Amino acid sequence: MVFWLLISVLCLLWLLTRPFYWVGKGIKFAYPLPFVGNFGETLRGGLVQLGRSLYQKFPDERLYGIHVFSKPGLLIRDPELINNICVRDFDHFTSNSLGSNQEYDSMGGNLLFLHGSQWKEVRSKLSPFFTPAKVKHMLSNVEKSISKATKVLDESSRTGDPCDLGVLLGQITNDVITQSLFGIESDVFEEKSFFKNLAALFFSTKATMMFSLRNVSQTLFKYLRLQSFDLDSFLFLKKIMKEIVEQRREKNMKGADFVQGIIEIMENHKLEGNQEELKYYPDGTRVPKFTFDEMFLQAFIIFMGGVESSATTMTWLFYELVQNQESQDRCRDEILAVVKKNKRSVTLDDINDVPYNLAAINEAVRMYPAFAILSRICTKPIYMSECDLNIEKGTLIMYPTEAVQRDSQYFPDPNTFNPDRFLDGCPPISGVQTTFGLGPRLCLGKSFAIHEILLVVSSLLERYKFEINEKTKVPLERAKTRPINSPSTPLWVNVIPI
Template sequence: MLLLILLFTLTYLAIYYYFKQRFCYWTRRSVPNLEPSIPFGNISPPWKNIPPAVQYVNFYKEFKARRQKHGGVYLFGKPMYIPVDAELVRNILVKDFQYFSGRGIHFNSERQQCLDNLFFLDGPRWKTLRQKLTPTFTSGKMKMMFNTMLDCTGPLLKKMNEMADSNEVIDIKDMLAKFTTDVIGSCAFGIECNSFETADSDFRKYGKSVFEENAFKALKMMLAFNYENLAKKLRITILDKDVENFFVKISTETYNYRVRNNIKRKDFMQILIELKEVEKSLTMKELISQVFGFFVAGFDTSAATLTFCLLELACNYDIQDKLREEIFDVLYEYNGEITYEALHEMKYMDQVINETLRKYPVVSMILRKCTQDYQVPFSNSVIEKGTFTIISAMGLHRDPEYFPNPEKFDPDRFSDANLSKIRTGSYLPFGDGPRICIGMRFGMMQVKICLITLLKNFEFSLNSQTKMPPELDFGFITTAKGGVWLNCQKLNKDLLQ
């Protein structure tokens, strides 16, 4: 018994000593830091159920309240660097990108070829692949896919009409996610997903599985994120095998069928096929991983943006009416037809979407890994190679210094007259610098097409089931806890009158 007590005591002291040593890291480097606690550091214990996005916003606010331009926190014993000053953020993402070019997430590329894509890759392989794929997201390529995307509004409109006729309350996130699933399935694979007809199509099921959170998945992500060497030894994978198998199978079958039968279609898969078959600049593994990355990037992100946009429009009738009037005015000039050119004339729509992304950035935190020692410009502090940096996009977007009255939904912040007032480095809905979201144009086009389709046919109002103000849920993508529930009513206005 005495031996057990002694063993327990020694173990406790060893753990205590380890954490005390680790928790001196930022102090030794003259970086302002928050007081950590053993063993979680500055992260709240799991039982408090606070989403990471909220925690990092709180870190941002705490350093800001202390008038610090940067700070350090601890995730368990791992030091995390938090830039607060917008100019420093801009330096990290753009000017000094060479010091912070990596994301540093271990994903076991040998066992998970679907993750061998732009989001996870670092170093020379990321740079080479980025150069190959950048031409696939030009405005010309987007225009090529426009009609393919527009065709997906038919099932959405049909379902919305049915629900409006029956006065059903709409779970708008679920509705919009079905639309974006159809869009991505069609544009990435050339496959009709029929999400509105099939209760749980394979694309919807496996797409949801990628973003579903559970304790085991959270543990794997923590290991992959914080303990790369251990994750490698344990052969940790962060994508479920059935999800991996489904996307490898569907990508391979689609590619083989099209090449054998010389089928060409105006979609993302066609662009990748041409890169592989004609330019010989893409391997089959790269093709599969990029299709998967494209699907996942557009699956939940656009649906989340649309959800929060409609939530705010339902709460602000004046903004909803103003946007609808712009839609009517512009489409009138195009005989009521939604065209690629019409989208680019809707300036107020751009403002509404930009303000939605300000208040609810889809990815609330931007992760970078320091690839070489970095001298912080305004201090004597040096960020060591290998240190993770987390930029709270939501913290910046809701900072009253940069966006006065940040809780107010105000599209006029992004008017031509006010754009110059936005501080460089303070607005990061798609990231910034060389790793800015490559699919930004595609996502914006998808959101605009959907908004036009809905607002020219329906008026939206808030249902009492929606919790206000919205509380953020767990997950990589920013979502509202409990969902967003809206009422919708058909409009009688004739667009061409």
């Protein structure tokens, strides 16, 4: 009796959450299941599988209705519409679906989660850190991280034991971003390391669950006092940054890193008004105060963005290169030609001399986008004339990056790693390549990531040949419960010095 009562209450609750929003709106829609809507596939196969399955629902439609748990959403299939939403009509779609409430989630105020005028203001303060000159400077420390990684690789080649390349690449990106952000070297290559697994913890199964729960009910999320990401890791990073800021202030020291920029932003805003008072823009978002806590959140999201997504992309790239030795040789030949010509390793000044390496990176970025599905929220109602559809404020927009980039319509033989397609002038169709997002909300670290990958890959291929080890499970399995499109099985490689 109690059981049936509970089921009835749950069903009633579900019915009250507008599960059939798209009925009568004049577009096709995928039939939602109770509570999970059309996101049930995530539970079975993760986000990549979900994106692919949603993409296949109505292959002849440009867009259609879905339910993201109980919220009505639109699945955008057509790249032209993706481009319009992210670029042309950005003013109507300024948010993504990731936001959290800053009042109770201590991580809610990071750039990725911000909306409206608050997002615009914070983004405008952070963008100057990512100019080509600043990125080049921040990446000048890559060589230091590589020299630590070579110790691991040399040991592996000496003993003949295979190396788990995915783990090593994670250590490299962790060390690079720690130096770029905080001006310190991490302990990530040591056995007992605080930094190890830090970024992985942020992109954990728990983070996926928190994302899902926030989508189902913000109230429940608040009531249970949940946090978006792992709190211990968050506090660990915060302590580090606090100590660095205090030390610099006390000793009047200056660095050439992100922390220094943050100190300057905080100093400039110190003078403005009462720090206690909360002010709001007309769109209801908070006026930033650029306090330490607020600025730490930005360093935090850059750390998170900077470690795991770049490491994952590189792992997939090496996964392809160890299976396509010809491609690996072509990358290395190009690198060694630069080394011979300039009598030094590849730097960012050589970018025009390594087109095949860049093409290989582009191809890995196409095949393995770190985030399989991206989102926007309609923040201002709009009539979409291309589809004769009124989109209401609050409607979720989902576009399946991975599925579009694996569509043979845009990339012939899409599941084959073929860097040449980018050398042959693969025509960029607007809205098709969205691994880093699109429009004003494009990934802030896109150029940092691409250049970092180029430097790491060229440094490693200059020194070693990598072969797949029999311990590697081919194909690599994908992590199904993480928000990031990462392998869940290790990439074991044999390391042969050049």
